[in-house]
Amino acid sequence: MLEVNGLSKRFGGLQAVRDVALTVNEGAITALIGPNGAGKTTTFAMVAGFIRPDAGSVRFLGKEMAGLRPDRIAALGMVRTFQVTQPFAGLSVMENIRIGAFLHEADPGLAEVLAREVGTRLGLGAILDRPASGLTVAARKRLEVARALATQPRLLLLDEVMAGLNPSELGEIVSMIRAVRDGGVTILLIEHIMAAVAALAEEVNVMAEGALIARGTPTQIARDPAVVEAYLGHGAAARMAQSGARHA
């Protein structure tokens, strides 16, 4: 469904993303993980059209997306959320979601019906008519997903929708994301929380220092020495193997 190849971006002296390739299969939940500053969000921004890549291609449903404006890409069915939630603060929760619904539904009444349905499905039913400013972190994250989902996307790009949530909220959002996928929406997510990634994703891509360093199932990734080093520092994998051997 989504095929990214050779994607690169340089900001001044910093090579933020170098030659990244990604594949997302229809109906799957694919994760993109990596330490802070690995270039995940920049990759997302390029895929969704917010940043123009220096090189590389982004093919979505067989069409080239690189160079298109973000609103064109969203209209074609690939919609992103933001790591730092971006609610329309002056509008109510329902009105926020309805902005998403308006992408393919011009009638205000029908768009509101769709918005209320999506909001209720994502657990925002009780607060639909409250102002979007002054929501809790968990509710803002849900709103971010609800708004994107109301555009009726084929592929959702979720940027750290689980960061800053407590364990019970985390469990709820994991089942929410799974329900979204079961509803027929393919998902690519950036995440820090490994437990959530292991619970959700079929395939995990790992980035470090701007490049893709590993790809596989969550279990394969957790054992990959390159991944352990990227997170815990140079030589960590070897030290862990050694101490593991001593304890045995």
Added chain:
Amino acid sequence: MKTLAPRLIFAALLLVPFGFGSQFLVNLAMLTAMSALLGQAWNIAGGFGGLTSFGHTVFFGLGAYAAAILATRYGVSAWFALPVAFALGGAVGAVIGFASFRAGLRGSYFALVTLAFAEAFRVLATASEFTRGGQGINVSLDLGLANFQFADRRATYAVIVALLLLAMAVAAWLRRSRFGAQLMAVRENEDAAAALGIDIVFTKTAAFSLSGGFAALGGVVYCQTYLFVDPLIAFGVERSVEMLLVAMIGGAGTVWGPVLGALALHLVADTARSFIATPGFAPMLYGVMLLVIVGLLPGGVASLGARWRRA
């Protein structure tokens, strides 16, 4: 304002000037309605779209000059000048808007660009023979319905009220429609709006163009009322400021705000001015009113009703 009461009060206020022969009252009502019309024009872009223009008199001036030039050079009736001015204001709004928004200008940068355009038009109108330079254009007096010139100011007032109601209908449409919702989304957060598939440059340009069209209508009516236009009347900075003040004091992004703002500005400020004649007092009073509103009542006078109902 969902209840009926404010609408009835508004309707009554609209009709009051017709019942009296007093030219003072009719004049006051006419100026207030004109302010409300121009404020609502500004509000379509500035209130609903957050496109804070400091040079909206560009459109007013284009409308006024269009009416004057059509009448004096081509002998065209001012009724015909209304659609011409609307199209002209809309076209210039689209050009200024597209150029600015395409370049990513927002907030105070956009405000400065609009201010610069207004000043540029003022200089052009002063220098050009086509607009008779600094001496301005006199439209000859030729009373009659066909010429859109009325001996009785109440007729002019009725035309302004009709245009005001039309502008308010557009504002009401913005509050309900998809385009209006998308415009407000762009005002609140451009990145989020783009991520949800909204074409930001198109949405802002369309709103600015519509806003320009309505401001130009105000210019035509001005020209037909005073039968004179010169560069300072058409493109002076005071009118831009007044348009913005009316909308902000009344309540930006609302249907009723500009009406309430115009009432507040004219009733309060004009009354105070008749007691204190010191030059510069009115602008100072405007400034104080704006500070009070921004500080204490950011939603403008229009938000008072909702506050009382909630309390």
